[in-house]
Amino acid sequence: MSGPRHYPEPYRGGAAALAHVRDAIVPALVEAFGDGVEPMETPFDQPQVRVAPDKLEPVARWLKERGFNMLVDVGGVDYLPRTPRFEVVYHLLALPQLWRLRLRVPVEEAQPEVPTVSHLWPAADPAEREVWDLFGIRFAGHPNLTRILMPDDWVGHPLRKDYPLQGPRAGLPAHAADRNRYHAPKLPGHPPGTTGLPGGAKGGK
Amino acid sequence: MSQVIRSGDYDLDLQELQIDGEGDRMTLSVGPHHPSTHGVLRVVLEIEGERIVKATPEIGFLHTGIEKTAEHLTWTQAITVIDRMDYLAPMSNNLGYVLAVEKLLGIEVPARARIVRVLLTELQRIASHLVWLGTTALDIGSQSVLMYAFDLREGILDLFEEVAGARMHQSYFRVGGLAQDIPEGFEDQVRRFLDRVPERMREIRAILDENPIWLDRLKGVGAISADKAIALGVTGPNLRACGVPYDVRKAFPYAGYDEFEFDVPVAENGDCYDRYIVRVEEIMESYRICRQALARLPGGPVVVDDRKIVLPPKPEVRESMEALIHHFKLVSYGFDVPAGEVYQALESPRGEIGFYVVSNGKNKPWRVRVRGPAFYNTFAMPAMMEGALLADMVAIIASVDPVFGEVDR
Numbered sequence: 001m002s003g004p005r006h007y008p009e010p011y012r013g014g015a016a017a018l019a020h021v022r023d024a025i026v027p028a029l030v031e032a033f034g035d036g037v038e039p040m041e042t043p044f045d046q047p048q049v050r051v052a053p054d055k056l057e058p059v060a061r062w063l064k065e066r067g068f069n070m071l072v073d074v075g076g077v078d079y080l081p082r083t084p085r086f087e088v089v090y091h092l093l094a095l096p097q098l099w100r101l102r103l104r105v106p107v108e109e110a111q112p113e114v115p116t117v118s119h120l121w122p123a124a125d126p127a128e129r130e131v132w133d134l135f136g137i138r139f140a141g142h143p144n145l146t147r148i149l150m151p152d153d154w155v156g157h158p159l160r161k162d163y164p165l166q167g168p169r170a171g172l173p174a175h176a177a178d179r180n181r182y183h184a185p186k187l188p189g190h191p192p193g194t195t196g197l198p199g200g201a202k203g204g205k
Numbered sequence: 206m207s208q209v210i211r212s213g214d215y216d217l218d219l220q221e222l223q224i225d226g227e228g229d230r231m232t233l234s235v236g237p238h239h240p241s242t243h244g245v246l247r248v249v250l251e252i253e254g255e256r257i258v259k260a261t262p263e264i265g266f267l268h269t270g271i272e273k274t275a276e277h278l279t280w281t282q283a284i285t286v287i288d289r290m291d292y293l294a295p296m297s298n299n300l301g302y303v304l305a306v307e308k309l310l311g312i313e314v315p316a317r318a319r320i321v322r323v324l325l326t327e328l329q330r331i332a333s334h335l336v337w338l339g340t341t342a343l344d345i346g347s348q349s350v351l352m353y354a355f356d357l358r359e360g361i362l363d364l365f366e367e368v369a370g371a372r373m374h375q376s377y378f379r380v381g382g383l384a385q386d387i388p389e390g391f392e393d394q395v396r397r398f399l400d401r402v403p404e405r406m407r408e409i410r411a412i413l414d415e416n417p418i419w420l421d422r423l424k425g426v427g428a429i430s431a432d433k434a435i436a437l438g439v440t441g442p443n444l445r446a447c448g449v450p451y452d453v454r455k456a457f458p459y460a461g462y463d464e465f466e467f468d469v470p471v472a473e474n475g476d477c478y479d480r481y482i483v484r485v486e487e488i489m490e491s492y493r494i495c496r497q498a499l500a501r502l503p504g505g506p507v508v509v510d511d512r513k514i515v516l517p518p519k520p521e522v523r524e525s526m527e528a529l530i531h532h533f534k535l536v537s538y539g540f541d542v543p544a545g546e547v548y549q550a551l552e553s554p555r556g557e558i559g560f561y562v563v564s565n566g567k568n569k570p571w572r573v574r575v576r577g578p579a580f581y582n583t584f585a586m587p588a589m590m591e592g593a594l595l596a597d598m599v600a601i602i603a604s605v606d607p608v609f610g611e612v613d614r
Contacts, residue, residue, distance in 0.1 A: 014458075073438075075561055
């Protein structure tokens, strides 16, 4: 091995950066967008704002132009039975400033759609597909909004709270049980019920 | 001329993947069961001769619904499924999850538990990088490195077995501390293991560093620029290979990492060789952290003194009615966590793993969203592959170090 190496100084000072986001960037954002952005309290020093779905695209563009160059994550949360039922959560990070900001976008059950941000951050492309796949929230303008984790022909969106962990598929269309079955090979003499039965049914009932 | 690719000959009307080609362009489907994909990844390649024009990763073959399952388990039980995401670094997963829950609860673990957590997480990083090193070398054509690396990793798994009873999926970190104290003599075992590390790394690097095949296959292959990597959400060694010194341990210190002295290895070119260099250097930095952790390991309890969260010691349960009630309540119902949401980021061997945990005040998590670093790294592969040779695809997939338990969750 060669001698000691000299590396560039790593990025440091996340705590001070978070304070800067809370005290400077969030107020500026609220001022620029008025009603579309609602500041929220910052639990555990993690700044967050609530963004109306129709304002998401301009807000995201505004933030990207000011340094938030990494979209860390896009995730969904189902708050059933609250209305609006869903929330899409964006975690943004600015390198090297180490600013972090969380955008929380409420989504109505009747119209589960938010604009895509994949043209701003390509990282959103697979992440938004996952939110669509597991929550059924559409991303308007996404170039390829297809299922990513579940099979292409799956019926239903598994991370919704009314999608059962197992048991009868209440609330799913009638053809779901037939379509979503597990394609296990049927072995001769194999007892029925352990494989290949729809709806998570178990043998021995 | 267009071609139609089907996922397989099932009795399903699978959505057909339509790719328009022209001239000599052809499509090639690699995986999901291909030895070089490090798991179950399918990559649909469009190639012109030997050049890759377009690459489309397809994932989901290992989707096990861990996020859904976790919502139906108590806060403590969920640790066991969180383990099983990144099966090469379960300790890192555990640490992120328990830190998030501890933040919601507003508790701080004792110093001994904190240092043991750092020690084991860094051992886990060494183990994970060794698996990466061995399998990558195997892909590139050096079989002996696999044996050297796995032999060293075996020592780490033995240590894990010693503390937790399991070699993988230890579930050793618990909300409020550790499952149990480290056994007697464990520190000496770790020291004996650590004594082997520098020598073995020298041996491995002696095989690889000046090996012309290794250099030819990795140098200048699969390069990605820093801006592109940031835009694609690449983190961890893959990002640091592009020259971005972002390490969550330094940027947003957690679990007391700010007390430790270590460097963050960074390279410049963002190619496969730099990703190799960053990881092997990281092994030695983790080695430094382990040494420091051993030197400053204090005595004292390994769990918080709160019977509403941590199980009482077994002898006490046999004597005290109150302890018995606490034990019963914790085992059957668990504990409530105040409502709220928290994002806990930490540096796993693959990059920034983030836990966005939402609680509604009950004994089960309302939502555990996991930001898997390998998920985003996998979707950065096309940017590295396009324009490369078909044979380089193997090196690129290997160098990115995807773990599909975490990609698909």
